[in-house]
Amino acid sequence: MKITDYIKLVDVNARMTLKSEASRFYLSFLWWIFEPLMVVLGFYFVFNYLLQRGQENYLLFLLCAKVPFVWFSKAVTAASGSILAQKGIISQLNIAKAIFPYSAVQVSLYKELPVLVLLLFTCLAFGFFPTQQWLWLIPLILVEYLIIIAVSLLTALIICYVEDVRILINMVMLLLMFCSGIFFEISSLSPPIGDYLLTYNPIAFMCDSFRLILMNKGMYDVNHLLLLGAIFSALIVVMHLIYHRLNYHMAARVINS
């Protein structure tokens, strides 16, 4: 199969999965916007009213970080079980196993696009108007996409061999949510901790950068973004080599799972 056929197959699979999912619910694809919105409103209610931790424009503050985080967590969680879920196909066809995590990542991307548009409109509603700097969102989204692909390929592979990791992923995502500066400003942490988080937690860097750009607070560290892009691109290449090497072994594991 040619690479273009693979890309098209991933796209067709993702679009059909979306259509299939949407047709199951009365509100169809509107859930892709309602669900993240309801989660953010829930957090807003807890932090702003119950805990009285709110600051000025707290809802937007939450949204700017929550949207990139939810994109990451949902995509990785969905992709992690994607190979095991396709036992039927894998036992019948010799197919590149990476197609399945890629399809799951693509489904999450398509679901995320309207949410991103909604986020931009929310910024306008809060009085944060677009500047030229907003164009820096494009490399930010691109690098987050690379991070998602790399982590998804890794977790999907591990879960093929050790399914227990599926349970750990939910716990890691919860931990990551509290360590990525979604509910608080990373710069408000005592000096070395905030820097450590931004340096060693790519999701914290992503959330902080989205907020910096959208709330017109300044510019993120472009060199760090380039470094992340390079690291995760390399990880994707390595994962493809591993997938290629383990193709038949993975098939046997999935068939006997």
Next chain:
Amino acid sequence: MTENSLILQARDITLTYSMRRGMFNRFNHQALKGISMDLYRGETVGILGRNGEGKSSLMRILAGIINPTSGTVSCATDVSRILLSIGVGFMPNISGRENALYSTMLQGVSYKKAKSMLTAINDFAELGEFFEQPISTYSAGMKARLGFATAIMTDVDIMFVDEVLSVGDENFKKKAEEAMLSKLNGNQTAVFVSHSAPQVRKICNRAIWIDEGKIRAEGDAIWVTNKYHLHMLELQKLEQEKLANQEQQINTQLSASE
């Protein structure tokens, strides 16, 4: 490959499954115990055997889906191999058309070519307007028809067929068998798995009988199927004798208790 017409060669294939049954408990099963076979261009080889004798595992190895535990399968890289699969990747909430497109693409066909095959697939599957409806609305027979039509349209060098002829109602079954026969009587190289001796005799030139993971007989399809048939009759006879013995034992126990 040493011979011109040889398309695939398998030597001393073994396959051992190791399945986890708890934290420290594993279950090992040797499904194949040293199978060697050659496949020549244009021939149809039947693989006979009872359920659970390793036929499907052998097909997966020959089709290049999994590797054997030991032994080799030699096949040129440009030779396309496919295990004919009915309804592979079907999603219930999308239409027959979309499912046929996706399933065809999964089997290695490009998007453009898969799209151009859709009318022929619907014509063969005889779904009419249902082709545009979600397959969750289909009967089991309709799903099988769509699955068979999608699978049979794909062009490959070696086709591995795992008992797919019993699909749909009697009329469609006949049509499916005819379509398969016309494909196999052409230049199609195929390996056909079945536990039905008459079906293998009808379709195949050569047959291999697999019993307990080993080749029990190999050669002319009529000779092998006859041997297999006789063996099955013997097994049936033994089974009947066993049942008769059990019945006799129960009757003796009953009369003793009375």
